[in-house]
Amino acid sequence: MAQTWERLLNSSGGALNLSKCFWSLQYWEWKNGRPILRQTGKNDPALVMYNGASGKAAMVKRIDNHHAEKMLGVYSNFVGTFGVHAEVLKLKIDGMAARLESSKLRKLATKQYYELYYLPTTRYSLPITSMTAVELRGIQTKFKCATLNKLGSPYTYPNRVTFAPKRVFRANLVDLRIDQGVQQVKAFIDMVGTNQKAGTTLII
Numbered sequence: 428m429a430q431t432w433e434r435l436l437n438s439s440g441g442a443l444n445l446s447k448c449f450w451s452l453q454y455w456e457w458k459n460g461r462p463i464l465r466q467t468g469k470n471d472p473a474l475v476m477y478n479g480a481s482g483k484a485a486m487v488k489r490i491d492n493h494h495a496e497k498m499l500g501v502y503s504n505f506v507g508t509f510g511v512h513a514e515v516l517k518l519k520i521d522g523m524a525a526r527l528e529s530s531k532l533r534k535l536a537t538k539q540y541y542e543l544y545y546l547p548t549t550r551y552s553l554p555i556t557s558m559t560a561v562e563l564r565g566i567q568t569k570f571k572c573a574t575l576n577k578l579g580s581p582y583t584y585p586n587r588v589t590f591a592p593k594r595v596f597r598a599n600l601v602d603l604r605i606d607q608g609v610q611q612v613k614a615f616i617d618m619v620g621t622n623q624k625a626g627t628t629l630i631i
Contacts, residue, residue, distance in 0.1 A: 429487070430476050437479030445485035450474055451492055451505055464492040464506055501552045512552065513562035520549065524569040527577060537577040545570060546601060553607045554614035563603040571600060 429450065433443045452471055455462045467489070474487040495502040495511035502512035523545060532540060549566065558566075571589060572582035578598055586602065593599035618626035 429474065433476055434479050442480065443476075445476055445478060445487055448476075449488040449490050449496065451490050453492070453505065466493065467491045501555065503556075507557065509556045509558045510562065512556060513558045513566060516549070516552070517562075517566045520545070520566050521569050523548070524573040527570070527573045530577075532577060534578055537574060541574055541600070545574075549603055550606065550610055553603070553610040555611075556607065558607065560604045563607060567603045574598070574600065 433445075436443055452467075454465045456465045457463070471489075474489065475484055476487055477484050490496055492505040493508075495504045495509075501509075502515055503509065504511075527537070527540060575582045575584060575589065575598060580598060584598075588596050589598055589600050590602040590605075591599075615625060615629060619629050620626060
């Protein structure tokens with residue numbers, strides 16, 4: 428099937444870069460009544476494909492179902508966990524927090540930095556991830572503290588105050604633990620009116 432797809436692309440003027448391709452074997456094992464994706468075994472088969480243009484053979488990399496691979500900016504695996512993505516995102520956001528702390532931005536500029544850089548960076552992957560509350564809290568903590576300091580508020584404010592609506596607390600910061608669910612709901616609503624199965628199901 429993979430080779431057929433490669434040939435179809437090649438015949439229509441496209442191509443697969445076999446050195447960048449990877450594949451995974453989906454094999455389920457039942458443990459305690461639950462299906463679990465089996466990890467890679469040493470006797471599992473290999474996948475060899477041939478370049479449609481040159482005819483050269485290439486061994487296509489195989490990844491374990493638990494291995495997180497970067498696809499369209501998100502580190503995901505076939506098991507459905509996002510621990511690696513959370514770690515990578517935390518490092519990025521912590522770097523942004525460090526730059527904010529060392530900057531001379533005033534309150535208005537700090538809010539703009541938060542809304543124009545921090546929120547888009549974190550929200551990009553939220554509609555398709557299922558990071559845990561602990562992972563999301565780790566991602567946002569340092570940036571939250573840096574933002575509160577720049578806004579002239581103690582970074583020790585409890586989360587129920589920090590993430591309160593604007594009418595309650597002027598910081599009006601976003602809690603990623605809640606925002607992940609909100610962004611997922613928005614993504615589903617956006618499918619209404621499209622030809623995708625999720626949109627049709629929502630209408631039904």
